[in-house]
Amino acid sequence: MTTPEAAREDLEGPWHVAVVGAGIAGLSCARALAARGIRVTVFESAPAPGGRLAALQTDCGLHDAGAPWACVRSESLAREIRGWADADVVRSWPAVAVEIDNSWIRRASSAGARGLRFVGMPTMAALGQHLAQGVDVVLQARVARLARGREEWFLFDPINRQLGIAGFDAVVLAVPSPVAAALAHGWTELVARVEAVRWDACWVGALTLARACGLDFDVARIHADPILAMAVRESAKPGRVADEAGEGEGGERWTLTAHAGWSNRFSDLTPDEAVRWMQKAFAARLARVLVPKCAVGMRWHHALPVNPLAEPFLWDAERRIGFAGDWCGGATVDAAVVSGTELGKVVGG
Known part of the structure; x- marks a missing residue:
């Protein structure tokens, strides 16, 4: 676990992915990305990982x-x-x-x-704590706004401080769909699908x-x-x-x-x-x-x-922004694990 001020160290690597939300879907995605050698930082607004566990x-x-x-x-x-x-x-x-x-x-x-x-x-809650082990999770770091440069994503907190020292190559929004839709509004046509949940x-x-x-x-x-x-x-x-x-x-x-x-x-x-x-x-x-x-x-x-998506995740490869959660594929712990894991297999692929 790290603090927002120390959220990112300068390490070599072609991709650095930001995951917003340290629930089961977000942590599963982060672990799947890390298993493929992709660097990942998870931002969580709560004082502990696990989401609705x-x-x-x-x-x-x-x-x-x-x-x-x-x-x-x-x-x-x-x-x-x-x-x-x-x-x-x-x-x-x-x-x-x-x-x-x-x-x-x-x-x-x-x-x-x-x-x-x-x-x-x-x-x-032990499941979230266990999944967070070995993952760079930044707690009490609420992402309030996304911005995009030519090739990178930038994350900002409610008082407009940048989260992370530099930009990210991709963003995964593993939060409830209304929160995800608000963050992604204007950045991807997938928002219409997200807003429908x-x-x-x-x-x-x-x-x-x-x-x-x-x-x-x-x-x-x-x-x-x-x-x-x-x-x-x-x-x-x-x-x-x-x-x-x-x-x-x-x-x-x-x-x-x-x-x-x-x-x-x-x-x-x-x-x-x-x-x-x-x-x-x-x-x-x-x-x-x-x-x-x-x-x-x-x-x-x-x-x-009420009406989860049939797909386990959504991914906009052109914009490099994805969505995961138990609102993709079904409202269960199982669905959250599948959603995050499967998205983690395609980001950066």
């Missing part, structure tokens, strides 16, 4: 606030998972899963609809109970509820029970996810208001009294792409 810290422990797990559908992620498992960055999770409707609870497969679930250790917001509630609620499942997909879409017993994931208090000591932690319609409609709620509504909905659906020990809410503005 972020962990939410509460007084009672950590919650996976973004993707709750990864399911393998591609060979690209299968290769990564093998390496992550060897490094103890992920473990498989044979969760007890159910589907909940108004009048019934139906047992579902422990493997999930898309294959065996893998979770990060100690949180999903729509997004849903998502409220997330991190709930720790003062006493265990006695449920016999770990994951619930909730149907026909005005608020909730899913509930995940965070403390049932591998390696989580040892965090803070154990479940028997009042450390049962649940991550609640609101559905898109409610999240979009009630975007003006405060985090405290949102988590209270979600807690009430969970208690009502279970017909139980839930006594919270900690309750924290957060909202993802760009949570899930």
Whole structure:
């Protein structure tokens, strides 16, 4: 990791690529580029890599606030998972899963609809940290504007300071499509494709109970509820029970996810208001009294792409600007890995 002031050292090499966004797609792209001998610098506005694999810290422990797990559908992620498992960055999770409707609870497969679930250790944020190892990642460096010379791209922050000592031969925008479209506006005809992708917001509630609620499942997909879409017993994931208090000591932690319609409609709620509504909905659906020990809410503005592109990436070879993310090919961790990896194979080719 480096600071913006030391973002670029003068090294020999015909290409230097800037990747904007240190989520899974951006880091996968950077690693694919580096594997081909192409120099790459990643710029990330957040204080840590990982994007929507972020962990939410509460007084009672950590919650996976973004993707709750990864399911393998591609060979690209299968290769990564093998390496992550060897490094103890992920473990498989044979969760007890159910589907909940108004009048019934139906047992579902422990493997999930898309294959065996893998979770990060100690949180999903570990995947981003692991992928960032050995990559030149500049944290807390928000790219606000692009400029182009005759052959090079230049990146600028919100106060118009140049990021990087010199220009870049190509730019990859691995950020949510509205952000990418705003940066690339006027530079490539691909912007029209990028702008067409729509997004849903998502409220997330991190709930720790003062006493265990006695449920016999770990994951619930909730149907026909005005608020909730899913509930995940965070403390049932591998390696989580040892965090803070154990479940028997009042450390049962649940991550609640609101559905898109409610999240979009009630975007003006405060985090405290949102988590209270979600807690009430969970208690009502279970017909139980839930006594919270900690309750924290957060909202993802760009949570899930509604109409992701069919292609895994977009690349303008003439302008040397590309786009990657889980909004290319599907809204999953798997799609993000494939998107970044495949784009990294063609940039500079």
